[in-house]
Each structure stands twice: as C-alpha cells, then as structure tokens.
Amino acid sequence: MRLYRNLVFATVDALGEIFNEGGYADKVIAKTLKRDKRWGSRDRSFIAETTYDIVRWKRLYSEIAEVKAPYSRENLFRLFAVWATLRGIELPDWKQIEPTPTRRIKGKFDELSKIRKYRESVPDWLDELGVKELGEELWEKELHALNEQAPVILRTNTIKTTKEKLQKELQKEGIETESIAGYPDALRLKERANVFKTEAFKNGFFEVQDASSQKVAEFLEVEPGMRVVDTCAGAGGKTLHLAALMENKGQLVATDIYGNKLKELKRRARRAGAHNIDPREIESSKVIKKLYGSADRVLIDAPCSGLGVLSRNPDAKWKLQPEFMENIKKTQEEILKQYSRIVKDGGKLVYATCSVLPSENQEQVQKFLKSEEGKSFSLKKEEKILSSETGFDGFYMALLEKK
The missing domain is CATH 1.10.940 (N-utilizing Substance Protein B Homolog; Chain A)
Structure with missing residues (x-):
C-alpha cells in the first residue's frame, strides 16, 4: 500500500x-x-x-x-x-x-x-469500573467486541417502502445488503459505502440505525392511533422508527432539551414522510408537566456513558471521566422519576440506554421501582444486549407498566 x-x-x-x-x-x-x-x-x-x-x-x-x-x-x-x-x-x-x-x-x-x-486500549479507571460491574471475563469479551469496527446497518422506513423493495433499489445503485434474522426492518451492508449519496436515502426509504437500537421502539409495543411521548428524542432516530410502527397515525410528541437536535429531527421527519411527530423543546419544566398523565406510551432513551457504542464512537473512552459517570447516574434517576409521570394509568414506559453497565441499567430500574414515583409501576420484561454476543451495539431496555 x-x-x-x-x-x-x-x-x-x-x-x-x-x-x-x-x-x-x-x-x-x-x-x-x-x-x-x-x-x-x-x-x-x-x-x-x-x-x-x-x-x-x-x-x-x-x-x-x-x-x-x-x-x-x-x-x-x-x-x-x-x-x-x-x-x-x-x-x-x-x-x-x-x-x-x-x-x-x-x-x-x-x-x-x-x-x-x-491491549484493549482503555484508561485505568474505566478498566477497573468494567471489571467491578461485569467481572473480568465478561468485561474482557465486551471490550474486545467494542474495539471491532461497527457494521453499517440500515432500518427500512416502512412508511414509504418494504425491506425487499429497498434491497432492490440499493442493488440498482451498486450497494449489496443482507437481512439479519430477528430484526424485521434491518439490512446490513456487505461492504462499506456512502449510503447518504443514494437516491434511496434522498427519497427517505431508510435511516442508518444499528440493529440493537432498532429493538428499542419495538420494545415499547406502540399501536397506530396512540399518544406516545419520546422524552429524550435527540435528532430522532428512534422517534422516526416509532412513527413508522404507528403507521403515521396518532400523536408522537418528541421532546428534548436541545432545540438544534429537534430541528434536525424535523428535517429527517420530512424526508421520511412522518407526519404525526410533534417536536417540543424543553425550555422549562412546564413542557413536561403539561404532559403528565397523558400518554399511552413513553420512551426514555436516557443519556448515558455510551459504553455500548464504543465501536462507532471510540473517542468516547478518552472523553469520559469518573465524575461524569457519577453525575449521569443522578441524571438518569431524576429523569426516570420525572418523565414516568407522563404515563397514564394502564400505560407503558420503556427505559433504555446504550450502556452495558448494570449501574446505569437494571440497578436504575430497581431503584426506581422502590421509589415513591415508581411504586405504581411493575417490570414486564427487560433485555440486555451485549456486543460480544450479537456483534451489534451494547444496549439495555426495560418495559414497565403503570397499574
């Protein structure tokens, strides 16, 4: 070379x-x-x-x-x-x-x-934390998997097309893809390519979204016509998936503290043909309070360490600091207590992170269920996704139901 x-x-x-x-x-x-x-x-x-x-x-x-x-x-x-x-x-x-x-x-x-x-190139403190939370053997496997280059995964936008049609469209543009068992809307690229230049992308036929991330919206069990709130929507990867699962019917409120991310969500929603999204910037606590007790489904895709997505964001391991880890856990706890109040009686909530650490995941859920705000909720199911087992991002999700 x-x-x-x-x-x-x-x-x-x-x-x-x-x-x-x-x-x-x-x-x-x-x-x-x-x-x-x-x-x-x-x-x-x-x-x-x-x-x-x-x-x-x-x-x-x-x-x-x-x-x-x-x-x-x-x-x-x-x-x-x-x-x-x-x-x-x-x-x-x-x-x-x-x-x-x-x-x-x-x-x-x-x-x-x-x-x-x-060998796996991590700071001392992070290595110690990983061992403490996951044990030597699992942490070692996980670190090794997270140092592999992440595959490029697409999510078919079912508002506009089917997976089979998308595959043919991309093939015409010289991009070969394959289905992934267990992920209904996902296609994996056989070889890396700039998919953002394709006509299929410009027409809103797909989004780039890791396979693990595609499980989160499905976990929420949404149906067309529901009122759904995506509380930490960001630029809207999961919001757009929810809109597709709702077949564009009902209301999907997307909130975030960053207005610029919601602008990006609006742009992406136009391309995707998702018309049932209502973006709202959280400029004060009033925005959330107005939503209390009103939603059939609530998604809390909580801010986290991002340790499950190191294969696509390797610089995160150098930016993370021990203080940040402590602060983010407090934030997760507060968000769960506050945003869970949006769920109406009989409604459901998903708490999700792209972290593999139990302290950000199942431990947060257990702590919430024991709290005053969480006592009317019960845990229906949870899923821990490890990179070492799937080859995709590390994720956690828990489905809670309000009595």
Whole structure:
C-alpha cells in the first residue's frame, strides 16, 4: 500500500484536533473529508478509517511510541508510524517521519498485548469500573467486541417502502445488503459505502440505525392511533422508527432539551414522510408537566456513558471521566422519576440506554421501582444486549407498566 502525503497530513491534522482540542471524532472527520473535492471514495475511507483506528488504539500506540498528551505534531506522526508499522505498511522517506525501529515497535506491541488495559486500549479507571460491574471475563469479551469496527446497518422506513423493495433499489445503485434474522426492518451492508449519496436515502426509504437500537421502539409495543411521548428524542432516530410502527397515525410528541437536535429531527421527519411527530423543546419544566398523565406510551432513551457504542464512537473512552459517570447516574434517576409521570394509568414506559453497565441499567430500574414515583409501576420484561454476543451495539431496555 502506497501512502500519499496529502492523505497522511489530513489524518494527522484530524488526530491533533481530536486529541488536543477535544473535537468529536465523527465531526472532525466529516469536516476533514470536505478539504479536497478531488479525493475519491478510497482516499476518503483511508482518512476516516485510519483516524478512527488510531483514536481506538490511542493508549496502546502512545505507549509503544513513548509519547504523551498534549501531542505535538512530531508525536502525532510517531503515532501514525506505529499504526503503519503494525499493519506492515512501508513508511515513506519524508522529513516528518523519522526512521522507525520496526523490530522495537513489534516487540513492544507483543509485550504490551499481554496487559488488558493496553491491549484493549482503555484508561485505568474505566478498566477497573468494567471489571467491578461485569467481572473480568465478561468485561474482557465486551471490550474486545467494542474495539471491532461497527457494521453499517440500515432500518427500512416502512412508511414509504418494504425491506425487499429497498434491497432492490440499493442493488440498482451498486450497494449489496443482507437481512439479519430477528430484526424485521434491518439490512446490513456487505461492504462499506456512502449510503447518504443514494437516491434511496434522498427519497427517505431508510435511516442508518444499528440493529440493537432498532429493538428499542419495538420494545415499547406502540399501536397506530396512540399518544406516545419520546422524552429524550435527540435528532430522532428512534422517534422516526416509532412513527413508522404507528403507521403515521396518532400523536408522537418528541421532546428534548436541545432545540438544534429537534430541528434536525424535523428535517429527517420530512424526508421520511412522518407526519404525526410533534417536536417540543424543553425550555422549562412546564413542557413536561403539561404532559403528565397523558400518554399511552413513553420512551426514555436516557443519556448515558455510551459504553455500548464504543465501536462507532471510540473517542468516547478518552472523553469520559469518573465524575461524569457519577453525575449521569443522578441524571438518569431524576429523569426516570420525572418523565414516568407522563404515563397514564394502564400505560407503558420503556427505559433504555446504550450502556452495558448494570449501574446505569437494571440497578436504575430497581431503584426506581422502590421509589415513591415508581411504586405504581411493575417490570414486564427487560433485555440486555451485549456486543460480544450479537456483534451489534451494547444496549439495555426495560418495559414497565403503570397499574
């Protein structure tokens, strides 16, 4: 494989922004890819995949290269050299890349690979937390699975088309997909491709949504004509799925504290042809209070550590801090107590996270059921989805019914 200067430099620039300026990897990469209109799909995928790879293995590569944050430009090139050497890619003779001791790099890699926190590239505190919550064996398996590149999964928008028709449409555009057993609307890409450029996407025939995430809306057992509230809707991935399951009938209130995310939801809803969505920004507690006791179904897709989606957001492991973990659990507890009041008698609620930690999941539900606000609810069913078992994102969901 030949390395091209402009692609390597773009990758190093992106890494500098992610590691030193706290940029979010997906946004930094999206911006970097707009730098040169002449780049083809192979150039773009080299930048995106190499950047993600080095972000994923930052701790291991830093240890091998003997560099620390904040990373100078010279040190970022050292990380790149480690990445290339471990992949057997010959390094060019550029002044930015110093002669690389291949044998030493491979020797250090072998040595460090015996220690989990380096091998799976995680901070000490996170490794300790994972062991404490899941036990050595399961945490090890889960970490390993979350370091794999995430597959690209589409969710058929059944408001506009069927899975079979979507598959044929994409095939016409040169994109091969396959069904996944147990996921009625999901298609997996056989090879990575930019699906956002397809006519099928522009026509609103699908959304990109991980298979585990597609289970959440189904778990809520919605029916056409119901009044449903998606309380932490964000940009609306699950909201749009709920709209499709409701066949566009009834009312789907989508609330969030971020108005800009709801704007994005409106844009996506137009493309999807979802007309029953009513976005409401939570500007004060009044917005939620007005909804108390009014909904047949409530979805709380709670803010969480995001540890179940590290395969698609590898930079999260470097951004997470122990204090954040404590605060997010308090937030989850408050949200459950407050938003559960939206459910009417006989109605149902789903509490979901994209985390694999019991303290954010079943422990929160148990705590809620023992609280004053939770005593009129009972747990109907729950599901823990592990990346190591499915190859998809790690998720948790619990269905609660109000007596």
